Amino acid sequence: MVLKYIDQYPNEIRNKRVVLRVDYNVPLDNGKVKDNTRIIESKQTLDYLLNLNCDVVLLTHLGRPKTEEDKQKYTTRHVLNYLNESGILGRKVEFLDNFDIQYEGGKIYLFENVRFFEGETKNSLELAKKFASLGDVFVNDAFGSLHRVHSSVAGISNFLPTFFGFLVKKEVENLSKFLNPTSLFIVILGGAKISDKLGLIKNIKADKIIIGGAMALTIYKGMGKNVGKSLVEDIDVSYFINNPKIILPKSFVVVDENYQNERVVDIDNIGDSIAVDALVDDETVQLIKNSNMVFWNGPMGIFEKGFRKGSELILKGLEECKGFRAIGGGDTVRFINSVENNKKYIDFISTGGGATLEFLEKGTLDAIDYILSTVKN
Secondary structure, three states, X not given: OOOOEHHHOHHHHOOOEEEEEOOOOOOXXXXXXXOOHHHHXXXXXXXHHHXXXXXXXXXXOOOOOOOHHHHHHHOOHHHHHHHHHHOOOOOOEEEEOOOOOOOOOOOEEEEOOHHHOOOHHHOOHHXXXXXXXXXXXXXXXOHHHOOXXXXXXXXXXXXXXXXXXXXXXXXXXXXXHHOOOOOOEEEEEOOOOOHHHHHHHHHOOOOEEEEOHHHHXXXXXXOOOOOOOOOOOOOOOHHHOOOOOEEOOXXXXXXXXXXXXXXXXXHHHOOOOEEEEEEOOHHHHHHHHOOOEEEEEOOOEOHHHOOOHHHHHHHHXXXXXXXXXXXXXHHHHHHHHOOOOHHHOOOEEOOOOHHHHHHHHHOOOHHHHHHHHOOOO
């Protein structure tokens, strides 16, 4: 997989109008940006383009708008306000909500949420052509969206010379290390839904896979264990039974229905309680310490409600691990960002959620394959 990155083709980009697809699908709280990680990660590419004297139109989606009411909630004006109030991009950003643009030179424009436009998620080429009309060159730096063949992610490549940005380059180079891993390679998976990660679990070349969070409880339920009132899915768990690669926690933090009366029990004593945190044992922590490669996606517990001990046990192993350590997934990134001196635990933070998992599973992404197949590239 050979991708054309912007630093390899400066003369084809210099002084051009650039349509830059970023992933500013950031969490909001009453219209305020809660986590700017994805914005910060876009700066290297944006600064490079501005230094080449480019005008830049930023395209992004935000949330999953379905109704007219959602348009107020998911307008990218919320992101625009943050960009201009914080000054994070180093210059003022103008807003665009239509395809009639008068360039003024050296400016940054933020377009309205691309998912407000009919056909975006169906990769409408008619819409892609409209997006392409905003510039001379297309740069895709939205790694977190590259598993989606959408108009603003992939379709534009039919109409403009297309390149990839520095974030995509960093993600591909770092995540590719896990495609041909060095043993001992440990994968740690948590979070709520195991169904989203079955493909990864079955295809990744890991020596051991540690499973926590509600995912572990889903497996235990499928094995016939009583998991009380815990959050679980109903899936076939035959793959996990007696599988030597799979490590499940044996202890859990449980609470009553009102999230009171917190206590630690083993898997056979959950009763009618709700399990809210999965606790790995000392042997598993030691395994993490001794590994050469670690990838972690998904907290061990409901850390946003204060149940952090399981994830902190994972950190204990990561701190002394001398191998390559990477994390991905929004909740995991938010957990790491809440930890002081977090750089001592992690070497690489992936900005992708589903895109990261799909890349590790398949070694490529659907939008990358689409872009590489278009004639102009």
